[in-house]
Amino acid sequence: MSLVLNTLRCLVICLKSSLLFYPKERKDEIATVETINNGKSIFEARWDIDTSWQCLEYYAGLAGSMAGEHVQLPGGSFGYTRREPLGVCVGIGAWNYPFQIACWKSAPALACGNAMVFKPSPFTPVSVLQLAEIYTEAGVPPGLFNVVQGGAATGQFLCQHPDVAKVSFTGSVPTGSKIMEMSAKGIKPVTLELGGKSPLIIFSDCDMENAVKGALMANFLTQGEVCCNGTRVFVQKEILDEFIREVVKRTQKIKIGDPLLEDTRMGPLINRPHLERVLGFVKLAKEQGAKVLCGGDIHVPEDPKLKDGYYMRPCVLSTSSSCLFLNSLK
Structure with a gap:
Protein backbone atom coordinates (compact mmCIF):
# COMPACT_ATOMS: atom_id res chain seq x y z
CA MET A 1 0.00 0.00 0.00
CA SER A 2 2.81 2.40 0.85
CA LEU A 3 4.33 1.87 -2.61
CA VAL A 4 0.99 2.67 -4.26
CA LEU A 5 0.56 5.80 -2.17
CA ASN A 6 4.13 6.86 -2.94
CA THR A 7 3.51 6.43 -6.67
CA LEU A 8 0.31 8.46 -6.51
CA ARG A 9 2.06 11.19 -4.55
CA CYS A 10 4.85 11.37 -7.15
CA LEU A 11 2.24 11.56 -9.92
CA VAL A 12 0.43 14.45 -8.24
CA ILE A 13 3.67 16.33 -7.49
CA CYS A 14 4.99 16.09 -11.07
CA LEU A 15 1.61 17.00 -12.56
CA LYS A 16 1.17 20.02 -10.29
CA SER A 17 4.76 21.10 -11.00
CA SER A 18 4.12 21.03 -14.75
CA LEU A 19 0.88 23.00 -14.33
CA LEU A 20 2.71 25.69 -12.38
CA PHE A 21 4.80 26.32 -15.53
CA TYR A 22 1.73 26.79 -17.67
CA PRO A 23 0.80 30.48 -17.18
CA LYS A 24 2.65 32.64 -19.73
CA GLU A 25 3.67 35.12 -17.03
CA ARG A 26 5.38 32.35 -15.06
CA LYS A 27 7.23 31.03 -18.10
CA ASP A 28 8.39 34.52 -19.07
CA GLU A 29 9.61 35.14 -15.52
CA ILE A 30 11.67 31.94 -15.50
CA ALA A 31 13.03 32.63 -19.02
CA THR A 32 14.12 36.12 -17.99
CA VAL A 33 16.01 34.80 -14.98
CA GLU A 34 17.58 32.09 -17.14
CA THR A 35 18.79 34.72 -19.63
CA ILE A 36 20.36 36.77 -16.84
CA ASN A 37 21.76 33.58 -15.35
CA ASN A 38 23.36 32.25 -18.53
CA GLY A 39 23.54 34.99 -21.19
CA LYS A 40 21.56 33.20 -23.90
CA SER A 41 18.88 35.17 -25.72
CA ILE A 42 15.41 35.42 -24.22
CA PHE A 43 14.22 33.93 -27.51
CA GLU A 44 16.15 30.72 -26.78
CA ALA A 45 15.47 30.73 -23.04
CA ARG A 46 11.73 30.45 -23.74
CA TRP A 47 12.41 27.28 -25.72
CA ASP A 48 14.29 25.88 -22.75
CA ILE A 49 11.43 26.61 -20.37
CA ASP A 50 8.88 25.09 -22.75
CA THR A 51 10.87 21.85 -23.04
CA SER A 52 11.37 21.81 -19.27
CA TRP A 53 7.61 21.98 -18.85
CA GLN A 54 7.22 19.11 -21.35
CA CYS A 55 9.74 17.08 -19.33
CA LEU A 56 7.75 17.49 -16.11
CA GLU A 57 4.51 16.70 -17.91
CA TYR A 58 6.01 13.54 -19.40
CA TYR A 59 7.24 12.19 -16.07
CA ALA A 60 3.94 13.11 -14.45
CA GLY A 61 2.35 10.64 -16.85
CA LEU A 62 5.07 8.05 -16.33
CA ALA A 63 4.91 8.17 -12.53
CA GLY A 64 1.63 6.27 -12.39
CA SER A 65 2.58 3.57 -14.91
CA MET A 66 5.82 2.15 -13.53
CA ALA A 67 4.65 -1.37 -12.75
CA GLY A 68 6.75 -4.42 -12.04
CA GLU A 69 6.50 -7.75 -13.87
CA HIS A 70 4.77 -11.01 -13.02
CA VAL A 71 6.26 -14.19 -14.55
CA GLN A 72 4.60 -17.61 -14.38
CA LEU A 73 7.10 -20.38 -13.51
CA PRO A 74 6.86 -24.19 -13.75
CA GLY A 75 5.23 -26.12 -10.94
CA GLY A 76 2.65 -23.50 -10.07
CA SER A 77 5.25 -20.98 -8.89
CA PHE A 78 5.63 -17.43 -10.08
CA GLY A 79 8.20 -14.67 -9.90
CA TYR A 80 7.63 -10.96 -9.72
CA THR A 81 9.60 -7.75 -9.74
CA ARG A 82 8.74 -4.55 -7.92
CA ARG A 83 10.14 -1.12 -8.73
CA GLU A 84 11.46 0.66 -5.67
CA PRO A 85 13.19 4.05 -5.25
CA LEU A 86 16.98 4.12 -5.05
CA GLY A 87 16.97 6.75 -2.30
CA VAL A 88 19.05 9.92 -2.51
CA CYS A 89 20.13 10.82 -6.06
CA VAL A 90 22.63 13.55 -6.91
CA GLY A 91 22.33 15.70 -10.02
CA ILE A 92 25.25 17.86 -11.19
CA GLY A 93 24.37 20.33 -13.91
CA ALA A 94 26.17 22.30 -16.62
CA TRP A 95 26.07 26.05 -17.22
CA ASN A 96 24.71 26.07 -20.79
CA TYR A 97 21.21 24.77 -19.96
CA PRO A 98 20.97 25.23 -16.19
CA PHE A 99 17.19 25.17 -15.69
CA GLN A 100 16.48 22.56 -18.33
CA ILE A 101 19.12 20.14 -17.03
CA ALA A 102 17.80 20.51 -13.48
CA CYS A 103 14.36 19.44 -14.76
CA TRP A 104 15.79 16.57 -16.79
CA LYS A 105 17.49 15.15 -13.71
CA SER A 106 14.98 15.92 -10.98
CA ALA A 107 11.71 14.99 -12.72
CA PRO A 108 12.52 11.29 -13.28
CA ALA A 109 14.11 11.04 -9.83
CA LEU A 110 11.04 12.46 -8.07
CA ALA A 111 8.62 10.55 -10.30
CA CYS A 112 10.28 7.32 -9.16
CA GLY A 113 10.00 8.27 -5.50
CA ASN A 114 13.60 9.37 -4.90
CA ALA A 115 15.03 12.42 -3.19
CA MET A 116 17.38 14.65 -5.19
CA VAL A 117 20.30 16.86 -4.26
CA THR A 124 24.82 29.67 -13.26
CA PRO A 125 23.55 29.27 -9.70
CA VAL A 126 20.26 31.16 -9.85
CA SER A 127 17.51 29.67 -12.04
CA VAL A 128 17.44 26.25 -10.36
CA LEU A 129 16.22 28.02 -7.23
CA GLN A 130 13.06 28.86 -9.16
CA LEU A 131 12.59 25.16 -9.83
CA ALA A 132 12.92 24.51 -6.11
CA GLU A 133 10.18 27.09 -5.50
CA ILE A 134 7.93 25.41 -8.06
CA TYR A 135 8.41 22.00 -6.45
CA THR A 136 7.65 23.48 -3.04
CA GLU A 137 4.45 25.07 -4.37
CA ALA A 138 3.51 21.70 -5.90
CA GLY A 139 3.74 20.00 -2.51
CA VAL A 140 7.19 18.41 -2.52
CA PRO A 141 7.95 17.66 1.16
CA PRO A 142 10.93 19.45 2.75
CA GLY A 143 14.19 17.69 1.95
CA LEU A 144 12.95 15.85 -1.13
CA PHE A 145 14.46 18.33 -3.62
CA ASN A 146 17.54 20.19 -2.45
CA VAL A 147 19.86 22.68 -4.13
CA VAL A 148 23.50 22.77 -3.03
CA GLN A 149 25.76 25.49 -4.41
CA GLY A 150 29.50 25.09 -4.86
CA GLY A 151 32.32 24.02 -7.12
CA ALA A 152 34.48 20.92 -7.56
CA ALA A 153 34.89 20.28 -3.82
CA THR A 154 31.11 20.18 -3.37
CA GLY A 155 30.73 17.77 -6.27
CA GLN A 156 33.43 15.52 -4.86
CA PHE A 157 31.73 15.48 -1.45
CA LEU A 158 28.39 14.50 -3.00
CA CYS A 159 29.88 11.75 -5.18
CA GLN A 160 31.70 10.18 -2.25
CA HIS A 161 28.93 10.54 0.34
CA PRO A 162 27.85 7.10 1.61
CA ASP A 163 24.14 8.02 1.69
CA VAL A 164 24.04 8.91 -2.02
CA ALA A 165 22.64 6.06 -4.13
CA LYS A 166 23.15 7.44 -7.67
CA VAL A 167 24.91 10.29 -9.47
CA SER A 168 23.82 11.94 -12.72
CA PHE A 169 26.20 14.41 -14.37
CA THR A 170 26.11 16.64 -17.44
CA GLY A 171 29.35 18.33 -18.48
CA SER A 172 32.83 17.75 -19.86
CA VAL A 173 34.52 14.41 -20.49
CA PRO A 174 37.42 15.04 -18.04
CA THR A 175 35.04 15.96 -15.21
CA GLY A 176 32.76 13.03 -16.05
CA SER A 177 35.72 10.67 -15.84
CA LYS A 178 36.56 11.98 -12.37
CA ILE A 179 32.95 11.64 -11.23
CA MET A 180 32.83 8.03 -12.42
CA GLU A 181 36.07 7.30 -10.58
CA MET A 182 34.86 8.90 -7.32
CA SER A 183 31.46 7.19 -7.50
CA ALA A 184 33.01 3.80 -8.24
CA LYS A 185 34.52 3.67 -4.76
CA GLY A 186 31.00 3.45 -3.35
CA ILE A 187 29.75 1.26 -6.24
CA LYS A 188 27.19 3.92 -7.16
CA PRO A 189 25.45 3.78 -10.54
CA VAL A 190 26.39 6.80 -12.64
CA THR A 191 24.69 8.47 -15.60
CA LEU A 192 27.02 10.67 -17.67
CA GLU A 193 25.96 13.07 -20.42
CA LEU A 194 29.27 14.28 -21.83
CA GLY A 195 30.49 16.27 -24.81
CA GLY A 196 30.45 14.81 -28.30
CA LYS A 197 30.76 16.82 -31.53
CA SER A 198 30.06 14.70 -34.57
CA PRO A 199 30.43 16.55 -37.89
CA LEU A 200 27.68 17.61 -40.25
CA ILE A 201 28.03 16.10 -43.74
CA ILE A 202 26.38 18.07 -46.56
CA PHE A 203 25.94 16.31 -49.93
CA SER A 204 25.26 17.89 -53.30
CA ASP A 205 21.65 16.62 -53.43
CA CYS A 206 20.75 18.45 -50.21
CA ASP A 207 18.06 21.07 -49.77
CA MET A 208 20.45 24.02 -49.57
CA GLU A 209 18.10 26.16 -47.47
CA ASN A 210 17.69 23.45 -44.84
CA ALA A 211 21.39 22.59 -44.91
CA VAL A 212 22.43 26.19 -44.24
CA LYS A 213 19.84 26.62 -41.48
CA GLY A 214 20.94 23.34 -39.92
CA ALA A 215 24.59 24.34 -39.97
CA LEU A 216 23.85 27.70 -38.34
CA MET A 217 21.72 26.13 -35.62
CA ALA A 218 24.25 23.37 -35.01
CA ASN A 219 27.02 25.90 -34.43
CA PHE A 220 25.57 29.11 -32.99
CA LEU A 221 22.73 28.00 -30.72
CA THR A 222 23.38 29.27 -27.17
CA GLN A 223 26.44 31.23 -28.38
CA GLY A 224 27.89 27.94 -29.67
CA GLU A 225 28.19 26.71 -26.08
CA VAL A 226 26.58 23.30 -26.61
CA CYS A 227 28.31 19.97 -26.03
CA CYS A 228 26.82 18.34 -29.15
CA ASN A 229 27.31 21.18 -31.64
CA GLY A 230 28.35 20.26 -35.17
CA THR A 231 31.50 22.35 -35.09
CA ARG A 232 32.87 20.62 -38.20
CA VAL A 233 30.90 20.77 -41.44
CA PHE A 234 32.05 18.59 -44.35
CA VAL A 235 30.60 19.80 -47.66
CA GLN A 236 30.69 18.04 -51.03
CA LYS A 237 32.97 19.92 -53.42
CA GLU A 238 30.31 20.63 -56.05
CA ILE A 239 28.26 22.83 -53.70
CA LEU A 240 31.02 24.11 -51.42
CA ASP A 241 31.22 27.65 -52.80
CA GLU A 242 27.46 28.21 -52.69
CA PHE A 243 27.20 26.72 -49.20
CA ILE A 244 30.01 28.86 -47.82
CA ARG A 245 28.58 31.98 -49.42
CA GLU A 246 25.16 31.43 -47.81
CA VAL A 247 26.55 30.46 -44.40
CA VAL A 248 28.84 33.49 -44.22
CA LYS A 249 26.08 35.87 -45.38
CA ARG A 250 23.65 34.63 -42.72
CA THR A 251 26.26 34.40 -39.99
CA GLN A 252 27.11 38.07 -40.49
CA LYS A 253 23.42 38.93 -40.00
CA ILE A 254 23.14 37.30 -36.57
CA LYS A 255 22.07 40.02 -34.13
CA ILE A 256 24.50 40.22 -31.20
CA GLY A 257 23.69 42.24 -28.11
CA ASP A 258 21.49 42.47 -25.04
CA PRO A 259 20.04 38.97 -24.62
CA LEU A 260 16.88 40.36 -23.00
CA LEU A 261 15.88 42.11 -26.25
CA GLU A 262 13.44 40.19 -28.44
CA ASP A 263 15.45 40.54 -31.67
CA THR A 264 18.81 39.47 -30.19
CA ARG A 265 19.97 36.06 -31.39
CA MET A 266 23.38 35.85 -29.69
CA GLY A 267 24.25 37.03 -26.20
CA PRO A 268 27.58 37.08 -24.34
CA LEU A 269 29.68 34.03 -23.59
CA ILE A 270 29.49 32.63 -20.08
CA ASN A 271 32.62 34.30 -18.62
CA ARG A 272 35.94 35.91 -19.53
CA PRO A 273 38.11 32.76 -19.27
CA HIS A 274 35.78 31.01 -21.69
CA LEU A 275 35.85 33.96 -24.09
CA GLU A 276 39.64 33.96 -24.05
CA ARG A 277 39.68 30.20 -24.59
CA VAL A 278 37.45 30.44 -27.66
CA LEU A 279 39.50 33.32 -29.09
CA GLY A 280 42.56 31.15 -28.52
CA PHE A 281 40.96 28.36 -30.56
CA VAL A 282 40.49 30.75 -33.49
CA LYS A 283 44.11 31.87 -33.25
CA LEU A 284 45.35 28.27 -33.16
CA ALA A 285 43.21 27.30 -36.15
CA LYS A 286 44.66 30.21 -38.16
CA GLU A 287 48.19 29.14 -37.24
CA GLN A 288 47.41 25.65 -38.55
CA GLY A 289 46.17 26.90 -41.91
CA ALA A 290 42.50 27.65 -41.46
CA LYS A 291 41.06 30.79 -43.06
CA VAL A 292 38.69 33.07 -41.14
CA LEU A 293 35.74 33.84 -43.42
CA CYS A 294 33.94 36.01 -40.88
CA GLY A 295 33.92 36.84 -37.17
CA GLY A 296 36.23 35.26 -34.64
CA ASP A 297 37.01 38.47 -32.77
CA ILE A 298 35.64 40.46 -29.84
CA HIS A 299 32.36 42.29 -30.43
CA VAL A 300 31.65 45.58 -28.65
CA PRO A 301 27.90 46.37 -28.66
CA GLU A 302 26.71 49.90 -29.37
CA ASP A 303 24.97 50.08 -25.99
CA PRO A 304 27.60 51.48 -23.57
CA LYS A 305 26.05 49.42 -20.74
CA LEU A 306 27.20 46.27 -22.54
CA LYS A 307 30.77 47.34 -23.31
CA ASP A 308 32.25 45.03 -20.65
CA GLY A 309 30.26 42.00 -21.78
CA TYR A 310 31.94 38.83 -23.03
CA TYR A 311 30.79 39.20 -26.62
CA MET A 312 32.36 37.55 -29.64
CA ARG A 313 31.37 37.70 -33.30
CA PRO A 314 30.26 34.28 -34.59
CA CYS A 315 33.08 32.74 -36.56
CA VAL A 316 33.26 30.66 -39.74
CA LEU A 317 36.57 28.95 -40.51
CA SER A 318 37.46 27.22 -43.76
CA THR A 319 40.18 24.73 -44.58
CA SER A 320 40.67 22.07 -47.24
CA SER A 321 43.71 20.59 -45.54
CA SER A 322 44.09 18.48 -42.42
CA CYS A 323 43.92 21.16 -39.74
CA LEU A 324 44.96 19.44 -36.52
CA PHE A 325 42.95 21.81 -34.35
CA LEU A 326 39.71 21.47 -36.29
CA ASN A 327 40.07 17.69 -36.33
CA SER A 328 40.41 17.75 -32.54
CA LEU A 329 36.92 19.27 -32.19
CA LYS A 330 35.19 15.91 -31.96
Missing part, protein backbone atom coordinates in the same frame (compact mmCIF):
# COMPACT_ATOMS: atom_id res chain seq x y z
CA PHE A 118 21.07 19.09 -7.25
CA LYS A 119 24.29 21.05 -7.66
CA PRO A 120 24.19 23.65 -10.44
CA SER A 121 27.31 25.04 -12.07
CA PRO A 122 28.85 27.82 -9.97
CA PHE A 123 28.64 29.99 -13.12
Whole structure:
Protein backbone atom coordinates (compact mmCIF):
# COMPACT_ATOMS: atom_id res chain seq x y z
CA MET A 1 0.00 0.00 0.00
CA SER A 2 2.81 2.40 0.85
CA LEU A 3 4.33 1.87 -2.61
CA VAL A 4 0.99 2.67 -4.26
CA LEU A 5 0.56 5.80 -2.17
CA ASN A 6 4.13 6.86 -2.94
CA THR A 7 3.51 6.43 -6.67
CA LEU A 8 0.31 8.46 -6.51
CA ARG A 9 2.06 11.19 -4.55
CA CYS A 10 4.85 11.37 -7.15
CA LEU A 11 2.24 11.56 -9.92
CA VAL A 12 0.43 14.45 -8.24
CA ILE A 13 3.67 16.33 -7.49
CA CYS A 14 4.99 16.09 -11.07
CA LEU A 15 1.61 17.00 -12.56
CA LYS A 16 1.17 20.02 -10.29
CA SER A 17 4.76 21.10 -11.00
CA SER A 18 4.12 21.03 -14.75
CA LEU A 19 0.88 23.00 -14.33
CA LEU A 20 2.71 25.69 -12.38
CA PHE A 21 4.80 26.32 -15.53
CA TYR A 22 1.73 26.79 -17.67
CA PRO A 23 0.80 30.48 -17.18
CA LYS A 24 2.65 32.64 -19.73
CA GLU A 25 3.67 35.12 -17.03
CA ARG A 26 5.38 32.35 -15.06
CA LYS A 27 7.23 31.03 -18.10
CA ASP A 28 8.39 34.52 -19.07
CA GLU A 29 9.61 35.14 -15.52
CA ILE A 30 11.67 31.94 -15.50
CA ALA A 31 13.03 32.63 -19.02
CA THR A 32 14.12 36.12 -17.99
CA VAL A 33 16.01 34.80 -14.98
CA GLU A 34 17.58 32.09 -17.14
CA THR A 35 18.79 34.72 -19.63
CA ILE A 36 20.36 36.77 -16.84
CA ASN A 37 21.76 33.58 -15.35
CA ASN A 38 23.36 32.25 -18.53
CA GLY A 39 23.54 34.99 -21.19
CA LYS A 40 21.56 33.20 -23.90
CA SER A 41 18.88 35.17 -25.72
CA ILE A 42 15.41 35.42 -24.22
CA PHE A 43 14.22 33.93 -27.51
CA GLU A 44 16.15 30.72 -26.78
CA ALA A 45 15.47 30.73 -23.04
CA ARG A 46 11.73 30.45 -23.74
CA TRP A 47 12.41 27.28 -25.72
CA ASP A 48 14.29 25.88 -22.75
CA ILE A 49 11.43 26.61 -20.37
CA ASP A 50 8.88 25.09 -22.75
CA THR A 51 10.87 21.85 -23.04
CA SER A 52 11.37 21.81 -19.27
CA TRP A 53 7.61 21.98 -18.85
CA GLN A 54 7.22 19.11 -21.35
CA CYS A 55 9.74 17.08 -19.33
CA LEU A 56 7.75 17.49 -16.11
CA GLU A 57 4.51 16.70 -17.91
CA TYR A 58 6.01 13.54 -19.40
CA TYR A 59 7.24 12.19 -16.07
CA ALA A 60 3.94 13.11 -14.45
CA GLY A 61 2.35 10.64 -16.85
CA LEU A 62 5.07 8.05 -16.33
CA ALA A 63 4.91 8.17 -12.53
CA GLY A 64 1.63 6.27 -12.39
CA SER A 65 2.58 3.57 -14.91
CA MET A 66 5.82 2.15 -13.53
CA ALA A 67 4.65 -1.37 -12.75
CA GLY A 68 6.75 -4.42 -12.04
CA GLU A 69 6.50 -7.75 -13.87
CA HIS A 70 4.77 -11.01 -13.02
CA VAL A 71 6.26 -14.19 -14.55
CA GLN A 72 4.60 -17.61 -14.38
CA LEU A 73 7.10 -20.38 -13.51
CA PRO A 74 6.86 -24.19 -13.75
CA GLY A 75 5.23 -26.12 -10.94
CA GLY A 76 2.65 -23.50 -10.07
CA SER A 77 5.25 -20.98 -8.89
CA PHE A 78 5.63 -17.43 -10.08
CA GLY A 79 8.20 -14.67 -9.90
CA TYR A 80 7.63 -10.96 -9.72
CA THR A 81 9.60 -7.75 -9.74
CA ARG A 82 8.74 -4.55 -7.92
CA ARG A 83 10.14 -1.12 -8.73
CA GLU A 84 11.46 0.66 -5.67
CA PRO A 85 13.19 4.05 -5.25
CA LEU A 86 16.98 4.12 -5.05
CA GLY A 87 16.97 6.75 -2.30
CA VAL A 88 19.05 9.92 -2.51
CA CYS A 89 20.13 10.82 -6.06
CA VAL A 90 22.63 13.55 -6.91
CA GLY A 91 22.33 15.70 -10.02
CA ILE A 92 25.25 17.86 -11.19
CA GLY A 93 24.37 20.33 -13.91
CA ALA A 94 26.17 22.30 -16.62
CA TRP A 95 26.07 26.05 -17.22
CA ASN A 96 24.71 26.07 -20.79
CA TYR A 97 21.21 24.77 -19.96
CA PRO A 98 20.97 25.23 -16.19
CA PHE A 99 17.19 25.17 -15.69
CA GLN A 100 16.48 22.56 -18.33
CA ILE A 101 19.12 20.14 -17.03
CA ALA A 102 17.80 20.51 -13.48
CA CYS A 103 14.36 19.44 -14.76
CA TRP A 104 15.79 16.57 -16.79
CA LYS A 105 17.49 15.15 -13.71
CA SER A 106 14.98 15.92 -10.98
CA ALA A 107 11.71 14.99 -12.72
CA PRO A 108 12.52 11.29 -13.28
CA ALA A 109 14.11 11.04 -9.83
CA LEU A 110 11.04 12.46 -8.07
CA ALA A 111 8.62 10.55 -10.30
CA CYS A 112 10.28 7.32 -9.16
CA GLY A 113 10.00 8.27 -5.50
CA ASN A 114 13.60 9.37 -4.90
CA ALA A 115 15.03 12.42 -3.19
CA MET A 116 17.38 14.65 -5.19
CA VAL A 117 20.30 16.86 -4.26
CA PHE A 118 21.07 19.09 -7.25
CA LYS A 119 24.29 21.05 -7.66
CA PRO A 120 24.19 23.65 -10.44
CA SER A 121 27.31 25.04 -12.07
CA PRO A 122 28.85 27.82 -9.97
CA PHE A 123 28.64 29.99 -13.12
CA THR A 124 24.82 29.67 -13.26
CA PRO A 125 23.55 29.27 -9.70
CA VAL A 126 20.26 31.16 -9.85
CA SER A 127 17.51 29.67 -12.04
CA VAL A 128 17.44 26.25 -10.36
CA LEU A 129 16.22 28.02 -7.23
CA GLN A 130 13.06 28.86 -9.16
CA LEU A 131 12.59 25.16 -9.83
CA ALA A 132 12.92 24.51 -6.11
CA GLU A 133 10.18 27.09 -5.50
CA ILE A 134 7.93 25.41 -8.06
CA TYR A 135 8.41 22.00 -6.45
CA THR A 136 7.65 23.48 -3.04
CA GLU A 137 4.45 25.07 -4.37
CA ALA A 138 3.51 21.70 -5.90
CA GLY A 139 3.74 20.00 -2.51
CA VAL A 140 7.19 18.41 -2.52
CA PRO A 141 7.95 17.66 1.16
CA PRO A 142 10.93 19.45 2.75
CA GLY A 143 14.19 17.69 1.95
CA LEU A 144 12.95 15.85 -1.13
CA PHE A 145 14.46 18.33 -3.62
CA ASN A 146 17.54 20.19 -2.45
CA VAL A 147 19.86 22.68 -4.13
CA VAL A 148 23.50 22.77 -3.03
CA GLN A 149 25.76 25.49 -4.41
CA GLY A 150 29.50 25.09 -4.86
CA GLY A 151 32.32 24.02 -7.12
CA ALA A 152 34.48 20.92 -7.56
CA ALA A 153 34.89 20.28 -3.82
CA THR A 154 31.11 20.18 -3.37
CA GLY A 155 30.73 17.77 -6.27
CA GLN A 156 33.43 15.52 -4.86
CA PHE A 157 31.73 15.48 -1.45
CA LEU A 158 28.39 14.50 -3.00
CA CYS A 159 29.88 11.75 -5.18
CA GLN A 160 31.70 10.18 -2.25
CA HIS A 161 28.93 10.54 0.34
CA PRO A 162 27.85 7.10 1.61
CA ASP A 163 24.14 8.02 1.69
CA VAL A 164 24.04 8.91 -2.02
CA ALA A 165 22.64 6.06 -4.13
CA LYS A 166 23.15 7.44 -7.67
CA VAL A 167 24.91 10.29 -9.47
CA SER A 168 23.82 11.94 -12.72
CA PHE A 169 26.20 14.41 -14.37
CA THR A 170 26.11 16.64 -17.44
CA GLY A 171 29.35 18.33 -18.48
CA SER A 172 32.83 17.75 -19.86
CA VAL A 173 34.52 14.41 -20.49
CA PRO A 174 37.42 15.04 -18.04
CA THR A 175 35.04 15.96 -15.21
CA GLY A 176 32.76 13.03 -16.05
CA SER A 177 35.72 10.67 -15.84
CA LYS A 178 36.56 11.98 -12.37
CA ILE A 179 32.95 11.64 -11.23
CA MET A 180 32.83 8.03 -12.42
CA GLU A 181 36.07 7.30 -10.58
CA MET A 182 34.86 8.90 -7.32
CA SER A 183 31.46 7.19 -7.50
CA ALA A 184 33.01 3.80 -8.24
CA LYS A 185 34.52 3.67 -4.76
CA GLY A 186 31.00 3.45 -3.35
CA ILE A 187 29.75 1.26 -6.24
CA LYS A 188 27.19 3.92 -7.16
CA PRO A 189 25.45 3.78 -10.54
CA VAL A 190 26.39 6.80 -12.64
CA THR A 191 24.69 8.47 -15.60
CA LEU A 192 27.02 10.67 -17.67
CA GLU A 193 25.96 13.07 -20.42
CA LEU A 194 29.27 14.28 -21.83
CA GLY A 195 30.49 16.27 -24.81
CA GLY A 196 30.45 14.81 -28.30
CA LYS A 197 30.76 16.82 -31.53
CA SER A 198 30.06 14.70 -34.57
CA PRO A 199 30.43 16.55 -37.89
CA LEU A 200 27.68 17.61 -40.25
CA ILE A 201 28.03 16.10 -43.74
CA ILE A 202 26.38 18.07 -46.56
CA PHE A 203 25.94 16.31 -49.93
CA SER A 204 25.26 17.89 -53.30
CA ASP A 205 21.65 16.62 -53.43
CA CYS A 206 20.75 18.45 -50.21
CA ASP A 207 18.06 21.07 -49.77
CA MET A 208 20.45 24.02 -49.57
CA GLU A 209 18.10 26.16 -47.47
CA ASN A 210 17.69 23.45 -44.84
CA ALA A 211 21.39 22.59 -44.91
CA VAL A 212 22.43 26.19 -44.24
CA LYS A 213 19.84 26.62 -41.48
CA GLY A 214 20.94 23.34 -39.92
CA ALA A 215 24.59 24.34 -39.97
CA LEU A 216 23.85 27.70 -38.34
CA MET A 217 21.72 26.13 -35.62
CA ALA A 218 24.25 23.37 -35.01
CA ASN A 219 27.02 25.90 -34.43
CA PHE A 220 25.57 29.11 -32.99
CA LEU A 221 22.73 28.00 -30.72
CA THR A 222 23.38 29.27 -27.17
CA GLN A 223 26.44 31.23 -28.38
CA GLY A 224 27.89 27.94 -29.67
CA GLU A 225 28.19 26.71 -26.08
CA VAL A 226 26.58 23.30 -26.61
CA CYS A 227 28.31 19.97 -26.03
CA CYS A 228 26.82 18.34 -29.15
CA ASN A 229 27.31 21.18 -31.64
CA GLY A 230 28.35 20.26 -35.17
CA THR A 231 31.50 22.35 -35.09
CA ARG A 232 32.87 20.62 -38.20
CA VAL A 233 30.90 20.77 -41.44
CA PHE A 234 32.05 18.59 -44.35
CA VAL A 235 30.60 19.80 -47.66
CA GLN A 236 30.69 18.04 -51.03
CA LYS A 237 32.97 19.92 -53.42
CA GLU A 238 30.31 20.63 -56.05
CA ILE A 239 28.26 22.83 -53.70
CA LEU A 240 31.02 24.11 -51.42
CA ASP A 241 31.22 27.65 -52.80
CA GLU A 242 27.46 28.21 -52.69
CA PHE A 243 27.20 26.72 -49.20
CA ILE A 244 30.01 28.86 -47.82
CA ARG A 245 28.58 31.98 -49.42
CA GLU A 246 25.16 31.43 -47.81
CA VAL A 247 26.55 30.46 -44.40
CA VAL A 248 28.84 33.49 -44.22
CA LYS A 249 26.08 35.87 -45.38
CA ARG A 250 23.65 34.63 -42.72
CA THR A 251 26.26 34.40 -39.99
CA GLN A 252 27.11 38.07 -40.49
CA LYS A 253 23.42 38.93 -40.00
CA ILE A 254 23.14 37.30 -36.57
CA LYS A 255 22.07 40.02 -34.13
CA ILE A 256 24.50 40.22 -31.20
CA GLY A 257 23.69 42.24 -28.11
CA ASP A 258 21.49 42.47 -25.04
CA PRO A 259 20.04 38.97 -24.62
CA LEU A 260 16.88 40.36 -23.00
CA LEU A 261 15.88 42.11 -26.25
CA GLU A 262 13.44 40.19 -28.44
CA ASP A 263 15.45 40.54 -31.67
CA THR A 264 18.81 39.47 -30.19
CA ARG A 265 19.97 36.06 -31.39
CA MET A 266 23.38 35.85 -29.69
CA GLY A 267 24.25 37.03 -26.20
CA PRO A 268 27.58 37.08 -24.34
CA LEU A 269 29.68 34.03 -23.59
CA ILE A 270 29.49 32.63 -20.08
CA ASN A 271 32.62 34.30 -18.62
CA ARG A 272 35.94 35.91 -19.53
CA PRO A 273 38.11 32.76 -19.27
CA HIS A 274 35.78 31.01 -21.69
CA LEU A 275 35.85 33.96 -24.09
CA GLU A 276 39.64 33.96 -24.05
CA ARG A 277 39.68 30.20 -24.59
CA VAL A 278 37.45 30.44 -27.66
CA LEU A 279 39.50 33.32 -29.09
CA GLY A 280 42.56 31.15 -28.52
CA PHE A 281 40.96 28.36 -30.56
CA VAL A 282 40.49 30.75 -33.49
CA LYS A 283 44.11 31.87 -33.25
CA LEU A 284 45.35 28.27 -33.16
CA ALA A 285 43.21 27.30 -36.15
CA LYS A 286 44.66 30.21 -38.16
CA GLU A 287 48.19 29.14 -37.24
CA GLN A 288 47.41 25.65 -38.55
CA GLY A 289 46.17 26.90 -41.91
CA ALA A 290 42.50 27.65 -41.46
CA LYS A 291 41.06 30.79 -43.06
CA VAL A 292 38.69 33.07 -41.14
CA LEU A 293 35.74 33.84 -43.42
CA CYS A 294 33.94 36.01 -40.88
CA GLY A 295 33.92 36.84 -37.17
CA GLY A 296 36.23 35.26 -34.64
CA ASP A 297 37.01 38.47 -32.77
CA ILE A 298 35.64 40.46 -29.84
CA HIS A 299 32.36 42.29 -30.43
CA VAL A 300 31.65 45.58 -28.65
CA PRO A 301 27.90 46.37 -28.66
CA GLU A 302 26.71 49.90 -29.37
CA ASP A 303 24.97 50.08 -25.99
CA PRO A 304 27.60 51.48 -23.57
CA LYS A 305 26.05 49.42 -20.74
CA LEU A 306 27.20 46.27 -22.54
CA LYS A 307 30.77 47.34 -23.31
CA ASP A 308 32.25 45.03 -20.65
CA GLY A 309 30.26 42.00 -21.78
CA TYR A 310 31.94 38.83 -23.03
CA TYR A 311 30.79 39.20 -26.62
CA MET A 312 32.36 37.55 -29.64
CA ARG A 313 31.37 37.70 -33.30
CA PRO A 314 30.26 34.28 -34.59
CA CYS A 315 33.08 32.74 -36.56
CA VAL A 316 33.26 30.66 -39.74
CA LEU A 317 36.57 28.95 -40.51
CA SER A 318 37.46 27.22 -43.76
CA THR A 319 40.18 24.73 -44.58
CA SER A 320 40.67 22.07 -47.24
CA SER A 321 43.71 20.59 -45.54
CA SER A 322 44.09 18.48 -42.42
CA CYS A 323 43.92 21.16 -39.74
CA LEU A 324 44.96 19.44 -36.52
CA PHE A 325 42.95 21.81 -34.35
CA LEU A 326 39.71 21.47 -36.29
CA ASN A 327 40.07 17.69 -36.33
CA SER A 328 40.41 17.75 -32.54
CA LEU A 329 36.92 19.27 -32.19
CA LYS A 330 35.19 15.91 -31.96
